Amino acid sequence: MRVLEEIAIEDLGVIRTARVPLASGLTVITGETGAGKTMVLTGLGLLMGGKADPGAVRPGAERAVVEGRWDLTRHPQAAHRVDDAGGAVDDDGTVVVLRTVAQGRSRAHLGGRGVPQGVLAEIAADLVTVHGQSEQLRLRTPGKQRTALDRFAGAAHAGLLADHRAAWAERAGLQSEIDDLTARAAERAREAELLRLGLAEVERVDPQPGEDVELGALVARLGNAEQLRQAAQIAHDAVAGEDMETEGSAVHAVEQARRSLEGAAADDPALGEQAKRLAEAGYLLGDVATELSGYVADLQADPAALEAAHTRLAELGALTRSYGSTVDEALQWASDAGLRLLDLDDGGDRVEAMRARVAELDEQVASLAARLTAGRRSAAVRLSEAVTAELSGLAMRGARLEIEVTDSDPGPAGADHVAFLLVPHPGAPARPLGKGASGGELSRVMLAVEVALATASDDEAGSVLPTFVFDEVDAGVGGRAAVEVGRRLASLARSTQVVVVTHLAQVAAFGDTHLVVTKSAVDGDATVTGVRAVDDDERVRELARMLSGQDESETARQHALELLESSAVGR
Incomplete structure (x- = not known):
């Protein structure tokens, strides 16, 4: 292998x-x-x-x-x-x-x-795991010692550790969000109040989609009614005259042209086709003349309607200055503001739900941490015995490794502090590896740990080395x-x-x-x-x-x- x-x-x-x-x-x-x-x-x-x-x-x-x-x-x-x-x-x-x-x-x-x-x-x-002088130094750190013990504890223990890390991370994320929402409660309340005032204003004005554009066109038409009527009348007279038979009008000229071509169509069918097109143009000019006549008849100055349009435009203008450059933008703001207000009003309920979930995770984390502690203490006994046996064979007879698992502040890896202690010979006090082992002793302890990990049962090793x-x-x-x-x-x-x-x-x-x-x-x-x-x-x-x-x-x-x-x- x-x-x-x-x-x-x-x-x-x-x-x-x-x-x-x-x-x-x-x-x-x-x-x-x-x-x-x-x-x-x-x-x-x-x-x-x-x-x-x-x-x-x-x-x-x-x-x-x-x-x-x-x-x-x-x-x-x-x-x-x-x-x-x-x-x-x-x-x-x-x-x-x-x-x-x-x-x-x-x-x-x-x-x-x-x-x-x-x-x-x-x-x-x-x-690949490389062991040199720097790696020996790392073996002196509690974190690396805990990692070695966790590795020896086996696959089931590794699964518990993964579950604990996941629960801890979820809890930390929820608590951070709760803290943020709580800290920003006053700011969120002010934002909600401003949104309510804005939505009330939009509801009062009740703008309709595209209303400002339509009113702008109406004001332009009513404000220039006389000029528009004159333009339409001149165009009507040019197209049809007084009765569409007026000599010199466009309708009269086209009709003359059509009749002339129809008279010659018997000798050349191509002229007949052109006569048909002139007939169509005559119908179109007649329709334009009729519509212009109706426009002139209907267009009247209406000061009251013009004033009402100006008043409504001013009201819409006040709204768009605050919530968008157009009525459509103001309506979109109102839609977005409504959704945001729902989110802000729901903040309290969300905080309560997150707090309930945090409480559940606290129980889960505590349970997993307790199981991790039990697993580490059990593995500590087995690993210390295995390493001690290896040390005896490495010309350190009488030396033994003690592994302490004590309580520490909770964290992603549990609530345990792991310490590898070396007793170099009978009667000597147990001292941390970082303080009580020489370079040669630390080399042999490191090797003994690796051999113990490598020769552990499948339940303990749990993975390909x-x-x-x-x-x-x-x-x-x-x-x-x-x-x-x-x-x-x-x-x-x-x-x-x-x-x-x-x-x-x-x-x-x-x-x-x-x-x-x-x-x-x-x-x-x-x-x-x-x-x-x-x-x-x-x-x-x-x-x-x-x-x-x-x-x-x-x-x-x-x-x-x-x-x-x-x-x-x-x-």
Whole structure:
């Protein structure tokens, strides 16, 4: 089982070019100081969405490139996230990740598609867990300790935690809305009163849709009645004269033209068609003449109607100055204001309903928090026993881990404060990891916790384990403790992929795969030319070098062989 298949690096730090194949089980990476072992982890960090440092680009190179391949066959959610980001997962379930770093910028690609580096971090969070000095520091924080305990507590506990977070978030949202409505009660009341006054004014005036436009046209007609009558009379006389037979009128001229064409139509039918069109024009002119005659007869000056129209327009104008530039806009304002008033008047009822829901959620949150506390206390006993047993095997016999679950202020994760306390030897007081553990002890406690989590039952573990990457997990240890560190890493690797960068032969001897970072000089510039897997005699020589600094030392070679034999038996 593995997530990381390989990493290819170009021009990163001291590395000019290197390809790191990663197998299942325990992979150990060794090499001389300065060869670039940590740059392998730096490259992995970039693939996981870590911050890019332009200073890490190899001197003389324009950019650094890191490419990796992830196997997502056992991580369908991660594969779906790749699809959501527009990347392509290969048919074999793998995806290629690429990161380039240059001066002032970096770029990330996932499955052939450019993505923000945050997407890589989001996906990698569930795939790979990196442990180094900074991760050890994080293990000292109560939040991280609570997270580890929750993970050990299992899938059912994780479901309770998710329900608690959801209920807490809903309650917080409702309370925030209640506080806002309560704080703005006076402001809402003033707004409601203004809306009522405006709606009352609109109701009193009772404007009709388009009324201002119609009244404007009426005022223009009544105010210019004499001019309009004269214009209509002149037009009527031009079209029809006194009786439509008046010589020189348009109707008379058209009729003459029609008769002339009809007389000649017998010799040319085309003229007959034109005669028909003139007849139609004559009918149209007759209709216009009739309507103009009626308009002149009906149009009379009406001072009373004109004054009434002016008065109504003034009333509508006062309304539109306050609620819109036209009557239609004022009517739309009234419609919107009515809906807003309903919302404002309903505020009190909504607050009461939300308060009732908050009360329900308070009970739900309290119940879930109590169940979380019970689950954490039960898991704390089991995890402390499991870690203590591991510490005994890690040359910390007599040491034990105590996990305290005490009350704290309620929050999204419950109402518990979790503290990991280390008793380094019988009779010593229990002290928090952040205060009572040395670097070497903290490394072993961290490893013991991970082994305990990895070897928990399915009910406790509840999920597919990520790939673990350890850097300097053997810091501050040696001798028998180093051997036990290697043994525990090998035990962890039975359940998942484990990658370890180490400087201890006792740890490296337990590796299923042993990779050596080699260094060579090119034009006086120390560069890494590759990472090679070693086996058999080459592996013995590398372990001998790690033991004594002399890979040809017969004594060191014998010791290396003994380590390999004992590690094989120990597994």
